[in-house]
Amino acid sequence: MSSTRAAPAPPSRRPARERGGADDTRLTWRNRLYRFDMRYMPYLMIAPFFLLFIVFGLFPLLFNAVVSLRNYRLDDPTLPYWAGFENFSRLVADEDFWNALYNTFGIFLLSTLPQLLLALMVASLLNRKLRAQTWWRVGVLLPYVTPIVASTMVFSVFFSRDFGMANWALGLLGIGGADDPIDWRADKLHAWIAIATMVNWKWIGYNALLYLAAMQSIPRDVYEASAIDGAGQWKQLWRITVPMIQPVVVFTVILSTIGGLQLFTEPMLFDPNAQAATGGPNGEWQTIAQLIYKVGWKDLNLGYAAAMSWALFLIILVVAGLNYLLTNRLSGGRR
Amino acid sequence: MTTRRVVARAPQDTPAGLWTYLLLAVSMLFAAFPLYWMFVIATSNDEALAKLPPAIVPGEKFLTNVDEVFSLQDVYFAASLVNSVIVSTVVTASVLFFCSLAGFAFAKLRFKGSNALMLFVVLTLTVPNQLGIVALYIVMGKLGWNGTLLAVIAPGLVTAFGVFYMRQFIVNTVPDELIESARVDGATTMRVYATIVLPAIRPALAVLGLLTFVATWNDFQWPLITLSGTDFPTSMVAVSDLASGNYVIYRRVLAGAFIATVPLLLMLFVGGRQIVRGIMEGAVKS
Structure with a gap:
């Protein structure tokens, strides 16, 4: 050097x-x-x-x-x-904390996996000789530059019970419908799905560009050899592309772990009563970051909020480590 | 039956077929629709919100809605836009200056401990800084900065990512011979920075500047904590204020949200190529 x-x-x-x-x-x-x-x-x-x-x-x-x-x-x-x-012994016995942890993981699982899979799909679509190539790439970044505050407001309306577009669209498919609309804020699973949708919308394009960059640095002759062996496009994607871009996949998994476990803006503003920071009437979708905010700045107990931050830090370390091992195994194993 | 092509091409050399374009168009629709619909509601009256099938044509009430947003008393919307411009501009300018300076030092200057210090910079990238947010609030309280723009500006003035990004770029693009010959002519380090490094790294400055501006403009949690309830919100805090209260008027909320999004859409339109490049380069190098 x-x-x-x-x-x-x-x-x-x-x-x-x-x-x-x-x-x-x-x-x-x-x-x-x-x-x-x-x-x-x-x-x-x-x-x-x-x-x-x-x-x-x-x-x-x-x-x-x-x-x-x-x-x-x-x-x-x-x-x-x-x-x-x-503060720590109180934390262990605090139902709110465990509930928030449960929600955080629920939303995290519902957002990470679909997000990265769809990003992979979009990336492989972009990884072609395209007309107006730059504009497609810029287009997938629209959600990335949109403030989460702004997009969450839109999605909050999409997921309203009576006049929401989500219920309307599902009704067209024969799910729920006007007589029996889904109340997206009434139970955990539906609230999680709604919030995970926002997270996915925001990050798919960004991750797709990360994957695309890695895909384009794969040597061309690898594909030539496999095509002569008779591998189709789908097989090529899973047998060559994914294992070859594995480091970037690991990187995005870690990124989305760190981001997902600190989720704050979406659950905050999905609540019509955002200022309370409770994440629904009974904490249906309150995340850890949100709980830290509530304990620190609504209940004014900074000591306890600090203890929660430490707990979150440890959890992130453990999960990021586990994810690293798991992703390494899964995406590299087939090589 | 089709005959198998003997010469196979890598995906990036294969011209996209109809299906690829179709699927891409659908993805674009998903990406753009929430933004478009935000505009539709921002330009409509109250009834549009509850329409099913949904309203998809913009209305004529944009100016009315915008006017209402700006005249709400305790939201300070106009001031919040100015604040966001101040915060994002100052942070971006400072990040560009200090990160390029540090990046130059790490890339081309010889000093004891440079490798260890650079490693430290990279390691700090992995620390989620949100975890220290409680203590950060206390620190800002001791400094007397809570509730002022300083509290939002100061922590972002130099970033580890910026230093790292600049270092990588300078290592690859600024030739050593050029620096050497300037040294022989007696140029000081700062002179080399100003006359050789800065002109060479203009593309990287554009990328880092755009990414920093977008991230700073969109930041919500920390500004909410330190600025909420004051007369100096950023635009993100102001938009969230629009949506608080018992009866939320969504055409106002989304009009405010739309105004606060427009600057970023303009940036994407003008600097999209750079933003795309920045993200993709980051992926390959890190």
């Missing part, structure tokens, strides 16, 4: 001390400047990132641990300073 870097040449070819008089001081000054530039300038250039990360990234993360061991209530500063592991 360093061998290709430019070897700097000093601005003055003769060492300063060989010269004399007024020239001398000017040159040492220039030399000093030069030395500073060479030695310390790189650190100055990278310092902003590290400073900012320490103040707004690393420190909060560590400080979070301290807060989680404290009684930190915005509405009651008189409580004893330390709480010990009280």
